[in-house]
Amino acid sequence: METRELTYFAAVAEELNFGRAAARLGMAQPPLSRAIQKLERRLGVRLFERSSHGVSLTPAGEVLAREAAKVLDAVAAATARTRRAGLTEPRLVVALKPGGDGGLLPDILAAYRARPDAVAVDLALCGVAQRARLVRDGTADVAFLHSPYEDLTGFDSEPLRVEGSVAVMPWGHPLAGRDGLRLADLDADPTPRWPGTHPEVDDPATLMQLVALGRLIVVAPESVRDQVRRDLTCVPVLDATPTTVVLAWAEQTRSRALATFVRTAAEVAGRLPCAPGA
Numbered sequence: 001m002e003t004r005e006l007t008y009f010a011a012v013a014e015e016l017n018f019g020r021a022a023a024r025l026g027m028a029q030p031p032l033s034r035a036i037q038k039l040e041r042r043l044g045v046r047l048f049e050r051s052s053h054g055v056s057l058t059p060a061g062e063v064l065a066r067e068a069a070k071v072l073d074a075v076a077a078a079t080a081r082t083r084r085a086g087l088t089e090p091r092l093v094v095a096l097k098p099g100g101d102g103g104l105l106p107d108i109l110a111a112y113r114a115r116p117d118a119v120a121v122d123l124a125l126c127g128v129a130q131r132a133r134l135v136r137d138g139t140a141d142v143a144f145l146h147s148p149y150e151d152l153t154g155f156d157s158e159p160l161r162v163e164g165s166v167a168v169m170p171w172g173h174p175l176a177g178r179d180g181l182r183l184a185d186l187d188a189d190p191t192p193r194w195p196g197t198h199p200e201v202d203d204p205a206t207l208m209q210l211v212a213l214g215r216l217i218v219v220a221p222e223s224v225r226d227q228v229r230r231d232l233t234c235v236p237v238l239d240a241t242p243t244t245v246v247l248a249w250a251e252q253t254r255s256r257a258l259a260t261f262v263r264t265a266a267e268v269a270g271r272l273p274c275a276p277g278a
Contacts, residue, residue: 001039003075006068008035009047013065016055073136077250080138092257095124095134095143098204099227102144102161102245104269112264119257127203135250141258142249146221148241149195155248158262160269163221165240168211171233180236186217194218208232221245 011021012032022029040047047061057065084091096105112118124131124140132150134140145152147159167186169176175185186193194207194216201207204227210216212231221243225234247262 001042003072005035005039006071008032009039009064010068010072012036012048012055013057013061013068016057018055077136077138084138089120090257091120091122092142092261093122093124093134093140094261095126095131095140097128097131097144098125099224100128100131100144100146100245102163102221102223102269103226104160104245104265104272105144107268107272108261108265111268112261115260115264117256117260121261132248135248138250141253141255142247142261145246145248147244147246149243152246152248154251156251156253157246157248158266159244159246160265161245161272163223163243163245165219165237165243166222166224166234167237168208168218168220168224168228168232168234170212170214170231173214173217175235176233178235180238182239183237186219186237189217191215191217 008021008025011025012018015021015024018029018033018036022032025032036047043060043064045060046058047064049056049058084093094105101108109121112121124134126134131140131143131145132155135143136154145155145157147157167175167181169191173191175181175189178185191214194201194210197216201210207216207218208229211218212229219237219240222234222236223245228234247265249258249262
């Protein structure tokens, strides 16, 4: 199969309409239909059911849709990484959400700059869901992620720091005055909890605004204390699963600059005291 054929197939699989898929691809519908038929003949299976009611994926088509997405993502990532590797002045791009480094990044950057093989570091500040995606698509080299809450499939990783969890809430909330609480206390409270609700919201500023309005309680790593607004407070969640701050990068990546950055981060993390609540 050719990448072009997978691109055509993926467009039809997502749109489930040959006309819309053709318009999205910037081509006429007949050539697209012929390309899909040719692909089906080559594979010896039907990928789509076509009827007067519309287009749907067959079981074989569903399998190819999943696999094609992986292949096309890998091709895009390879292209991005190759172009960045060819830059005259190589740079290392680190993705993280604001405050998502466990308080480690300033010391890591200072130590890394002192290494003889260090390169310039760019920071890609982004939302919760975007960090891993930036590494997967080749835009970033490495990201600060949080285990076990994020999917590390396809990544190599280095654990840096284990943190306890806190519940972020307004000062006026009935639970705000406690020295500590348990997940059952949050379950009993009518305020929705994140993670768990509002999955479409991953911007930290938006989450904190929802907390300030009394619409949400956010359970986050202990280090978030340094970034919360003055009108919010953090209460330790005593029985929450500890969070491990990890550096994650694409499997089988070969980069001296990245290897040095990861090694430096591990050394810095090993010198610092454990985070509170860990």
